Amino acid sequence: MTDRHAPSTAPGGAVVETTDAAQGLIKSMSPARLAMKRYLHHKGAVVSLVILLVMALFVLLAPLTARYGVNESVFQTSAERPNFNLPPQSFAWFGTDDIGRDLYSRLIYGLRVSLMIGLAAAIMGTLVGVTIGAIAGMRGGLIDDILMRVTDVFLAFPFLVTLLVARSFLSSIPWLEPVIGGITSVRFVIALFVIFGWMPVARLMRGQVLALKEREFVEASRALGASNTRIVIQHLVPNSIGPIMVALTFSVSGAIVAESTLGFFGYGPQPGAGQTSLGNLVGQAKGALLPGYWWLVVFPCVTLVLVALCVNFIGDGLRDATDPKLDMGAK
Amino acid sequence: MRTTNRHVRRRGKGVGVLRFVLRRLFWAVPITILVTFLVYVALRLGTDPLASYLRINQRASDKKIQQYIETNGLYEGFGGYIRGYFQWLGGFLTGEWPRSIKGSREVWPEFKDAMFNTLRLGLTASFIGITIGLGLGIFVALKPGSLRDSTVNTGAFVAVSTPPYVSALLLQLVFAVYWSRWFGNTLFPTSGVYPPGNQGFDLPLMLKHMVLPVTVVVIQVVAVYARYMRASLLEVLNSEYMRTARAKGISERRVLVRHALRNALIPIVTVAAIDIGAILGGLIITENIFSYPGLGMFFLDAYGNGDFPQMMPWMAFFTVTVILFNLLADVSYAWLDPRIRLD
Numbered sequence A: 001m002t003d004r005h006a007p008s009t010a011p012g013g014a015v016v017e018t019t020d021a022a023q024g025l026i027k028s029m030s031p032a033r034l035a036m037k038r039y040l041h042h043k044g045a046v047v048s049l050v051i052l053l054v055m056a057l058f059v060l061l062a063p064l065t066a067r068y069g070v071n072e073s074v075f076q077t078s079a080e081r082p083n084f085n086l087p088p089q090s091f092a093w094f095g096t097d098d099i100g101r102d103l104y105s106r107l108i109y110g111l112r113v114s115l116m117i118g119l120a121a122a123i124m125g126t127l128v129g130v131t132i133g134a135i136a137g138m139r140g141g142l143i144d145d146i147l148m149r150v151t152d153v154f155l156a157f158p159f160l161v162t163l164l165v166a167r168s169f170l171s172s173i174p175w176l177e178p179v180i181g182g183i184t185s186v187r188f189v190i191a192l193f194v195i196f197g198w199m200p201v202a203r204l205m206r207g208q209v210l211a212l213k214e215r216e217f218v219e220a221s222r223a224l225g226a227s228n229t230r231i232v233i234q235h236l237v238p239n240s241i242g243p244i245m246v247a248l249t250f251s252v253s254g255a256i257v258a259e260s261t262l263g264f265f266g267y268g269p270q271p272g273a274g275q276t277s278l279g280n281l282v283g284q285a286k287g288a289l290l291p292g293y294w295w296l297v298v299f300p301c302v303t304l305v306l307v308a309l310c311v312n313f314i315g316d317g318l319r320d321a322t323d324p325k326l327d328m329g330a331k
Numbered sequence B: 001m002r003t004t005n006r007h008v009r010r011r012g013k014g015v016g017v018l019r020f021v022l023r024r025l026f027w028a029v030p031i032t033i034l035v036t037f038l039v040y041v042a043l044r045l046g047t048d049p050l051a052s053y054l055r056i057n058q059r060a061s062d063k064k065i066q067q068y069i070e071t072n073g074l075y076e077g078f079g080g081y082i083r084g085y086f087q088w089l090g091g092f093l094t095g096e097w098p099r100s101i102k103g104s105r106e107v108w109p110e111f112k113d114a115m116f117n118t119l120r121l122g123l124t125a126s127f128i129g130i131t132i133g134l135g136l137g138i139f140v141a142l143k144p145g146s147l148r149d150s151t152v153n154t155g156a157f158v159a160v161s162t163p164p165y166v167s168a169l170l171l172q173l174v175f176a177v178y179w180s181r182w183f184g185n186t187l188f189p190t191s192g193v194y195p196p197g198n199q200g201f202d203l204p205l206m207l208k209h210m211v212l213p214v215t216v217v218v219i220q221v222v223a224v225y226a227r228y229m230r231a232s233l234l235e236v237l238n239s240e241y242m243r244t245a246r247a248k249g250i251s252e253r254r255v256l257v258r259h260a261l262r263n264a265l266i267p268i269v270t271v272a273a274i275d276i277g278a279i280l281g282g283l284i285i286t287e288n289i290f291s292y293p294g295l296g297m298f299f300l301d302a303y304g305n306g307d308f309p310q311m312m313p314w315m316a317f318f319t320v321t322v323i324l325f326n327l328l329a330d331v332s333y334a335w336l337d338p339r340i341r342l343d
Helices: A031-041 A043-060 A103-139 A141-156 A159-171 A174-180 A186-212 A216-223 A228-239 A241-264 A278-289 A294-322 B002-047 B049-056 B062-072 B077-094 B107-141 B147-161 B164-183 B203-237 B240-247 B252-274 B276-289 B295-305 B308-336
Strands: none
Touching: A031 A043, A031 A294, A043 A103, A043 A294, A103 A141, A103 A186, A103 A228, A103 A241, A103 A278, A103 A294, A141 A186, A141 B002, A141 B308, A159 A186, A159 A241, A159 B002, A159 B276, A159 B308, A174 A186, A186 A228, A186 A241, A216 A228, A228 A241, A241 A278, A241 A294, A278 A294, A278 B164, A294 B147, A294 B164, B002 B049, B002 B077, B002 B308, B049 B062, B049 B308, B077 B308, B107 B147, B107 B203, B107 B252, B107 B276, B107 B295, B107 B308, B147 B203, B164 B203, B164 B276, B203 B252, B203 B276, B240 B252, B252 B308, B276 B295, B276 B308, B295 B308
């Protein structure tokens, strides 16, 4: 790859010009700047980041951007002027649903809940996964064998089935209820995703630990008397931060899609006990299909795919950015 | 000299593979038992078989309830769970499966029918999907960075990010609901294997019912395999031995087929075996939307009723399938790739 920045336009600071014969052609950059450059090279990832930021802005400013409340009908219904199942028009940009609520406003509120579920589940699942993977990799032995074989099976199982069985199981433990809430709450769904989200991260972290733990810098720090915990936190985690971030990103979109899947089958968080999420809105599409209310099908589906796609693209861009093998622009 | 050397290496490889398979088989049995036991405990605690029995058969006599508890081994306490699990396992292996909660029906005949329906859908979709996917992957990998490359790549990314129910809903909306409004007749039916009331076997009618569900699964499969094939083939094409092969003066066609494609397919075989769970998972969702009477419908119906005697064989069947295919993936990888060392 050729360097797109001419030396004169490159901002100073991070860029250090060498006093080489080929002055201005060879320069060194900090790893973070290199990663940034590689990320910006991935067009899909940049566009996705912009789209997602705009969406995040809409969602954060929900009371201003939404035109109606989440459970508010567009106007009082009457026999001559019903407010339900109206196609898109000026007072309801995306049409109204079966009880007269504005779909556009509901999508914004739904996206807010879904993004929160995705972020919370992914961050917690990654933390748990890194911990378990590090323990398995450092300790090895029988625990490691059993852990990896069992996660093999759970990862290969159809996701929906695992989720449904785990869902019933979690709801049957009475002392968990104060912690994770009832079976229809948002907290419950997050807990459910954390319980399954750690597995891929744990496998990844274990692989990283196995690859890194025999390296000289780890040996050196062990010789200086560092404990396993210190080695993991100070050396192994920072050295694997790239793959971990990529896995984290993909688990965000994984959790958002999984929540919608549960919602589609009617097993997601319920609007009564929890809050309206994208899963609820996608689930409503099923009933709107045969009568032909296309807006109730198309808009929630497109929103879901758009969010999942943007997050996945960002993950892909991050993978490029943190992969030193793709060292474009370094020389 | 050269042949003997090769012979020795081959035999060494064979013994290695055998030992490897035996070691993995040795692991497979305890893992199967451990996973089915975990599933057993999760299902018994989670779906409470006794409560669902009482909910569905509200006028059951005490004698019937007692009989149900005994045939299913629903004993209480930690020891009771272990005893119940082994009673279930014994019954499962000897073919004496307890009857379903709802309507007290035999589980196996329905399970078998559902399995064949799913196999028909799954095999058709996998075959079409893998063929198109690999073809697209090769087509694209030969010109990396071109317009067709980025088009297929982006398309595959969109397809991977689209859950099966979304594509199913959109397809149904266009080809069933709106098609009949625009043109007067539905192009493809949206549910079942046959229209209600149809008797006997009718191939064209069956195929017509399979078009939409197969399309939904094919979209997923194509996207996954096109990406795998592209990545795998690109890696091979950039390797040193490709340059060697070209330097030897072998024709480009032969280089591609003999050297590149063969080596690029090795990781794909492994992926195909592991992916069985993902394909089946997609089928579960697809079947449900199209009311297709396969294993997915079977499970979701059983889950909805809390039907423990129906769910347990299903889960056990899947556990064994998944473990077998994982094993198959490892073995085929070890067998196909001479660079893999087994111990």
